[in-house]
Amino acid sequence: MSDEIILEARKLTKSFGGFVAVNDVDLRIKRGAIHAIIGPNGAGKTTMFNLLTKFITPTSGQILFNGGDITNKKPAEIANMGVVRSFQISAVFPHLTALENVRLALQRSLGVSYQFWRSKSVLHDLDAKALDQLDQVGLREFAHLRAVELPYGRKRALEIATTLGLEPELMLLDEPTQGMGTEDVGAVTELIGRVREGRTIVMVEHNLGVVAELADTITVLARGEVLAEGPYSEVSKNPQVMEAYMGVSADEEEMA
Amino acid sequence: MSNTTSEIGEFDAEATSPEQKTRSRAAQFVFWGLLLAFLAAAPFFLYPVFVMQLLCFALFAAAFNLLIGFTGLLSFGHAAFFGGAAYIAGHVLKVWGFPPILGIVSGMLFAAALGWVVGALAIRRQGIYFAMITLALAQIVYFFALQMPFTGGEDGLQGIPRGHLLGIFDLNDPFAMYYFVAAIFLVGFLAIYRIIHSPFGQVLQAIRENEPRALSLGYNVDRFKLLAFVLSAALAGLAGSTKAMVFQFASLTDAHWQMSGEVILMTLLGGMGTIFGPVVGAFIVVTLQHVLSGIGSWVQVVIGATFIACVLLFRRGIVGEIARLLRISSL
Numbered sequence: 335m336s337d338e339i340i341l342e343a344r345k346l347t348k349s350f351g352g353f354v355a356v357n358d359v360d361l362r363i364k365r366g367a368i369h370a371i372i373g374p375n376g377a378g379k380t381t382m383f384n385l386l387t388k389f390i391t392p393t394s395g396q397i398l399f400n401g402g403d404i405t406n407k408k409p410a411e412i413a414n415m416g417v418v419r420s421f422q423i424s425a426v427f428p429h430l431t432a433l434e435n436v437r438l439a440l441q442r443s444l445g446v447s448y449q450f451w452r453s454k455s456v457l458h459d460l461d462a463k464a465l466d467q468l469d470q471v472g473l474r475e476f477a478h479l480r481a482v483e484l485p486y487g488r489k490r491a492l493e494i495a496t497t498l499g500l501e502p503e504l505m506l507l508d509e510p511t512q513g514m515g516t517e518d519v520g521a522v523t524e525l526i527g528r529v530r531e532g533r534t535i536v537m538v539e540h541n542l543g544v545v546a547e548l549a550d551t552i553t554v555l556a557r558g559e560v561l562a563e564g565p566y567s568e569v570s571k572n573p574q575v576m577e578a579y580m581g582v583s584a585d586e587e588e589m590a
Numbered sequence: 591m592s593n594t595t596s597e598i599g600e601f602d603a604e605a606t607s608p609e610q611k612t613r614s615r616a617a618q619f620v621f622w623g624l625l626l627a628f629l630a631a632a633p634f635f636l637y638p639v640f641v642m643q644l645l646c647f648a649l650f651a652a653a654f655n656l657l658i659g660f661t662g663l664l665s666f667g668h669a670a671f672f673g674g675a676a677y678i679a680g681h682v683l684k685v686w687g688f689p690p691i692l693g694i695v696s697g698m699l700f701a702a703a704l705g706w707v708v709g710a711l712a713i714r715r716q717g718i719y720f721a722m723i724t725l726a727l728a729q730i731v732y733f734f735a736l737q738m739p740f741t742g743g744e745d746g747l748q749g750i751p752r753g754h755l756l757g758i759f760d761l762n763d764p765f766a767m768y769y770f771v772a773a774i775f776l777v778g779f780l781a782i783y784r785i786i787h788s789p790f791g792q793v794l795q796a797i798r799e800n801e802p803r804a805l806s807l808g809y810n811v812d813r814f815k816l817l818a819f820v821l822s823a824a825l826a827g828l829a830g831s832t833k834a835m836v837f838q839f840a841s842l843t844d845a846h847w848q849m850s851g852e853v854i855l856m857t858l859l860g861g862m863g864t865i866f867g868p869v870v871g872a873f874i875v876v877t878l879q880h881v882l883s884g885i886g887s888w889v890q891v892v893i894g895a896t897f898i899a900c901v902l903l904f905r906r907g908i909v910g911e912i913a914r915l916l917r918i919s920s921l
Contacts, residue, residue, distance in 0.1 A: 387806070413808035425806070427799035429919070438796050439807050441789060447809070450790035450821065457789055480919070500807065 339401075340365040340504055340534050341386065341417075346395035348381055355381040357558040358395075363504075363551075368526070368535045370545045373555035374578055379538045380508070382555065386536065387419040387506050388412050399504070414442075416503035420510065426489050426496070428482035432473055435481055435492055436464040439499030464499070471495040471525055487518030491525060498529055507537040511544050523547055546570075554578070614918035621866045621921065629772045638768040639836065644876050645775040646833040651856040651868030652782050653825035658854075659863035660786055661818045662798035666721040666850050667708060667728025668826050671701040673845025674731055675827030676834035677741050680750040683835070685740070690753045690761060694774070694831040701827020702820050704731070709819030713812055728850060735845045746841035750834055761835075771832055778828050783865060785821060794818055855893070859900050861907025864921050870908050 343361040347354065356378045363369045373379050384390045386397065388409045397405045404412055409419075427435050440460045441447055468474045471491040476484060481492055490510065497505055510526060511519045523544050526535065530548075539545050545552060546566045554561040554569055556578040562569050569575055632641045650672055657663045679697030682688040688696065712723040735741050742748065752761035761767045785791050793814055796804045805811050834840040843849065852875065860871025875893060882889045904911040913921040 389802075409805050410808050410810050413806055418808075419806050421802065421806075425800055425803040427796050427803065429799055430795060434792070438792065438804075441792065442808055444789070446789040447793050448790055448814075448817065450785045450788045450817070452788050453784070454787045454789060454792060457792065496807070 338365045339363065340399065341536070342398040343386065344396040344398070346382075346385060346397065347393050348378075348385055348390065349393050355558050356385065356392075356555075359555070359558070359560055361386075361553060361560075363534060363536055365534050366532075367550040368530055368537065368548050370549035370552045371536065371538045371555060372540070372542070372545055372552060373561070376557075377555040377578075378558040379555055381558075383419075383506065383508055383536075383538050387417070389419075413500065416501075417506065418497050418500050418502035418504070419506040419508065420493055420497055421508055426481040426484075426492050429480055431478050431480050432468060432484065432492050432495075433461065433464050433477040436467045436496050436499050437461070439496045440464055440467075442500075467495045467499050468492075470498065470529070487514055487521055490514070490518070490522055494522075494525060494529065502533065504534045504536065507535060507539075509538055509540060511539065511541050519544065542570075610918060613916055614920060617913070617916055617918055617921055618865070625866070625869070629776065633765060633768045638764040640876075640880060642768060642771045642836045643833070644873055645771055646829050646836060647853075647856065647876050648869040648872040649775050649778045649832070650826055650829035651853050651860070651872040652779055653822050653829060654853045655857045655862055655864075655868040656782055656785060656822045656825070657818060658857060659867075660791060660798060661794045661815060662801075663713075663815060663819070664717075664721045664854075665712070665724045665819070665822070666847070666854070667724035667726075667731075668823075668853050669845050669847060669849035670708065670728035670731035671705055671823040671826040672830035672833075672849060672853075673735060673840070673842075674704055675701040675830035676840035676844045677735060677747055679831035680747040680834045680840040681740055683753065684747070684750050689757070690755050690770070690835065693753075694828065694835065697831030697834070698824050698827040701830065702824035705820045705823020705827075706816070709816045709823070713815045713819065725847065725850070728845075728847060732842070732845045732847070735842055741840070744842065746839055747834075748839055750838045750840065752835055752838065767836065771836060774828065774832050778825055779869070782825060786865065790814070790817070855897055857907075859897060859907055861910030861913070864907065864909040864913060866921060867907050867909035874908075 339362050341363040343359060346356055346359045346361070348356040359382065371379050371382060381390070385392050388404070388407055392405065396403060399412065399415065399417060404415070427438065437457055437460050440463055441457060444456070444460070446452060446456055465474055465477055468477055471494055473488060473491055473495060476488065481489060484492060507526070511522050514522065519541060526548055549566060551564065552566055552569045553563045554575050561578055562572045562575050654665070654668050657665050675697035678700040679693045682696045683690070683693035708724060708727045711727065712720050715723060736743055752767060754760055755766070755770055759766045761770060793804065793809055796809070797811055797814055801811055830844060833844065856871035856875045857868045858871070859874060860869065861867030878893055878896065879889055882892055900907070906914060909921055913919070
């Protein structure tokens with residue numbers, strides 16, 4: 335079971351005009367793993383992420399989810415299949431309360447979302463579950479605060495609670511700790527570690543500390559191509575990776 | 591879009607506490623009370639046709655607000671639905687001899703169908719491009735209104751009969767007509783209130799707040815936008831049909847782009863994204879037009895100056911500012 339592939343990219347290529355942002359990338363994500371995609375600026379991480387979440391269409395190549403081809407699916411369709419993404423900039427609904435934010439993820443299951451003639455009070459059936467979800471990320475007491483009033487780290491937690499509301503099989507997190515102070519980074523890292531149970535997580539992340547702590551497998555991208563892949567201990571010693579990150583080759587560094 | 595929409599309802603950072611909820615309820619209660627009292631008593635103090643005009647524009651603005659205030663879509667072509675419905679209602683009442691309610695429903699259905707076409711084309715683009723497409727399509731409707739034989743061209747469609755409501759009440763009686771219009775307004779306004787406070791309305795607000803996120807939660811954003819557009823167009827059509835019956839006249843002014851601009855002005859003045867704002871805004875603009883009609887085209891200058899003052903002094907509109915002062919999130 336643990337070796338089963340949940341998400342696979344085959345020869346994925348994306349070019350913008352003449353510029354090839356992602357070039358012929360193969361990627362295999364194992365079910366239940368936390369898989370990190372790292373790389374220096376401009377390596378194509380965000381493009382790769384947007385390809386996997388279907389926010390952009392590949393120039394060529396294929397994406398498979400649970401063995402089925404999802405290359406031509408729309409973002410809303412794959413969300414319904416259980417592939418849910420987060421955003422680099424914390425993606426909440428700012429003027430809705432924390433409870434309403436989470437409830438929006440749960441609302442789809444009721445099948446009433448197009449019913450403009452019904453009272454919103456039908457949604458109160460979901461409040462208990464939404465509160466439960468908020469509890470998981472430690473936000474229960476802020477349920478009636480509007481998202482805009484929450485500090486940054488808590489917005490991120492709210493976003494994760496919302497994503498969890500969809501009960502995704504596969505979560506794709508775009509730089510979950512970006513722009514955070516050390517305290518929040520710790521809290522979010524701990525949170526991801528806690529919610530990984532029964533899920534697969536793909537994350538693009540800059541903070542190597544977070545990656546080292548969470549990721550089972552790491553794919554290093556550089557100039558749109560896979561530079562190295564493997565567990566942190568292996569990848570971090572790879573001379574090519576060190577060169578890409580530090581701008582120096584391993585021997586140069588040894589000499590220095 | 592997020593830049594413009596994030597400013598809606600940006601109140602002081604404060605919790606939605608139970609005490610705040612009570613305050614919000616009380617404020618809404620007061621506004622509903624004032625509105626109902628006004629509806630019941632107005633024709634005894636004011637010229638009924640003037641009040642009916644107020645109500646038609648208030649409904650039009652409230653319908654428009656459903657899009658800009660609660661979905662985050664700026665339509666610059668709402669006059670097409672308002673004016674288009676006025677012509678259709680006028681035609682079926684006058685030429686086909688439809689009874690009043692059927693006439694109004696016909697106008698409304700036409701506006702809904704037109705809204706479906708315009709909406710389906712416009713939601714493919716966002717922001718200013720969305721607004722431009724709605725404007726362009728509305729200009730096509732205006733052109734039809736000018737050229738088609740049944741509209742009467744420059745003269746407009748005149749002599750629309752009011753008829754008898756349910757075959758009993760003679761709507762040529764100003765009071766009977768007034769309460770008929772007040773009832774239509776109330777039904778339309780309650781429908782908008784319900785749409786805002788429905789599961790559907792909740793998703794619309796999510797789209798307004800953060801469209802990509804709503805998409806990533808699995809909502810088919812385009813379908814929600816289209817339905818919102820059709821609903822808004824239909825309700826604008828309800829207002830337009832009613833206005834044609836009140837004045838017994840459908841004219842090019844109703845379908846002109848200036849009318850689209852006026853409804854934006856009313857909504858912004860009253861407070862977009864608020865429940866009562868468009869009504870207050872429409873009352874102010876229409877009243878100013880009436881009171882100042884003696885000074886001729888200077889009315890536009892006064893209204894323009896009022897608008898500029900409002901935008902500079904209270905960005906959230908009148909009702910939006912009241913909500914902020916009361917520290918409540920919806921009014």
